[in-house]
Amino acid sequence: MHQKILVIDLFAGPGGLGEGFSACSTEDGKLAFKIGISVEKDPAAHKTLTTRALFRKLITNNQARQDYYKYVMGKITREDLFRKYPKEARLAQEETLHSPQTLGEDNEIIHKRIKELVESHNGFKIVIGGPPCQAYSLAGRSRNAGNKDYRAEEDHRHFLYKEYLEVLSIAKPEVFVMENVRGILSAKVNNKLIFPQILDDLKQPSIATGTTNMRGYKIYSLVVNSKSPENPDYQNHSDFLIRAEEYGIPQARHRVILLGVRDDIKKIPDILVKTKNENNTVKNLISDLPRLRSGLSKHQDTDERWMIIVSNYLDQLSQYFEKQGKAEAFSKLNLNLSKELKRNCSMNNGTKDILMPNFLRNWIEDKDLNVVLNHETRGHIETDLLRYAFCAIYSMLYDGISPKSRDFPAELAPQHANWSTGKHADRFRVQSANKFSTTITSHISKDGHYFIHYDPTQCRSLTVREAARLQTFPDNYYFEGNRTQQYVQVGNAVPPFLAKQIAEIVFNLLNE
Known part of the structure; x- marks a missing residue:
């Protein structure tokens, strides 16, 4: 009898890692993994997790899938959906512990459930997840540096990985997968790098937690081959850094991902296989989605007003680029504004010409889904619309x-004290059509300046769905909460398609 591998998902966010593992299947088409628990403290992300957990339990029932589509289209309420399928709803809520839970604060509830799952499971177990990264990220450390009262050794976020160790000591999994930002490699506490200590603790959780009868772990890179099954030997810590764009993700996302394997397992795990696909561009991933106009904040927001404003801006930019010797090239651009553009579009009336690579299309597309989820623009102040149009045309x-700040015309410079110092050279950044995107981060929830759409006739930042596409979330993945909360969830997630590739490596290792 096929025994699914039990997954314990910590710091789960909206479920990027879990989605990849839950989609991994055996050669005969059976699911290889079963998520037993997903722990998340953020209410909006937790709601997303629970909705997705229910979807996975309804997926094989055609009528249930149709009811799920009715919910995300707004035709029935979430309560209606959960009430109609009480057994599956109960299991989904059990999976996410019924409510948001915080490791370090709600350990009694979390640990109790993990113990129950482990005791009732006869098979392999894995722990996945990434402790929150604000203390390790370069942006977070930059903010902390400006706070004279900040003390790294007093920041509990530096030590949340110890909650991960506690779960390892309870579950005693054969394998674990731990993800974090690249800044963890250079983060310091008491002027000492913290990453070597994290590695040592992960290799011997029993020492760090005082647990008896527990084996240690060998820590493998997922991108650099180990020379020895007895003692993985890596030249430097950057060997643990995964550049997601090299593995089919249309985004320059660089993250540290550690693969821990119990030390009595002799097989050396595989590494990720690089993808040679030049079609993994922003345009190819999102151009089939319905075209939208930006919103107008602080002023009356109507289609007519937006048309007048953007038309005037395009005329101004025509004159600017003419001065730059680009008049002929500018004249060849298709900058015709459409009166049909709206701020949101749930019905799938985008282009039918889907350009994304087949391996991603098969992963992302849901042919039964006749709506586009989470596809609504935010509002922008009028002067930023001019800068967005400039960036896209540039x-x-x-x-x-x-363009960098030095490339902006003086009349487009924002009233920012550091604009001309070079410290904010990338204050505005367009996601170029024919390249993979820059890293989708939670900062996209703030203002959108780093995530400008490549099409100047839409004159806006990316929507939640477009960001989710670049993160490789399936189109039927519905993000709960308000738009700001949705952006945060997408930005903090592990790309599910990358997670699926990691899941296949784990399954192949344990299947031996």
Whole structure:
């Protein structure tokens, strides 16, 4: 009898890692993994997790899938959906512990459930997840550096990985997968790098937690081959860094991912296989989605007003690029504004010409889904619309290059004290059509300046769905919460398609 591998998902966010593992299947088409628990403290992300957990339990029932589509289209309420399928709803809520839970604060509830799952499971177990990264991220450390009262050794976020160790000591999994930002490699506490200590603790959780009868772990890279099954030997810590764009993800996302394997397992795990696909571009991933206009904040927001404003801006930019010797190239651009553009579009009336690579299309597309989820623009102040249009046109005229602050006309410079110092050279960044995107981060929830759409006639930042596409979330993945909360969830997630590739490596290792 096929025994699924039990997954314990910590710091789960909206479920990017879990989605990849839950989709991994055996050669005969059976699911290889079963998520037993997903722990998340953020209410909006927790709601997303629970909705997705229910979807996975309804997926094989055609009528239930149709009811799920009715929910995400707004035709029935979430309560209606959960009430109609009480057994599956109960299991989904059990999976996410019925409510948001915080490791370190709600350990009695979390640990109790993990113990129950482990005791009732006869098979392999894995722990996955990434402790919150604010203390390790370069942006977070930059903010902390500006706070004279900040003490790294007093920041509990540096030590949340110890909650991960506690779960390892309870579950005693054969394998674990731990993810974090690249800044963890250089983060310091008491002027000492913290990453070597994290590695040592993960290799011997029993020492760090005082647990008896527990084996240690060998820590493998997922991108650099180990020389020895007895003692994985890596030249430097950067060997643990995964550049997601090299593995089919249309995004320059660089993250540290550690693969822990119990030390009595002799087989050396495989590494990720690089993808040679030049079609993994922003345009190919999102151009089939319905075209939308940006919103107008602080002023009356109507289609007519937006048309007048953006038309005037395009005329101004025509004159600017003419001065730059780009008049002929500018004239060849298709900058015709459409009166049909709206701020949101749930019905799938985008283009039918889907350009994304087949391996991603098969992963992302849901042919039964006749709506586009989470596809609504935010509002922008009028002067930023002019800067967005400038960035998008600049990228079109200069081979996909996003302009730096020095490239902006003086009249487009924002009233920012550091604008001309070079410290904010990338204050505005267009996601160029024919390249993979820059890293989708939670900062996209703030203002959108780093995530400008490549099409100047839409004159806006990316929507939640477009960001989710670049993160490789399936189109039927519905993000709960308000739009700001949705952006945060997408930005913090592990790309599910990358997670699926990691899941296949784990399954192949344990299947031996």
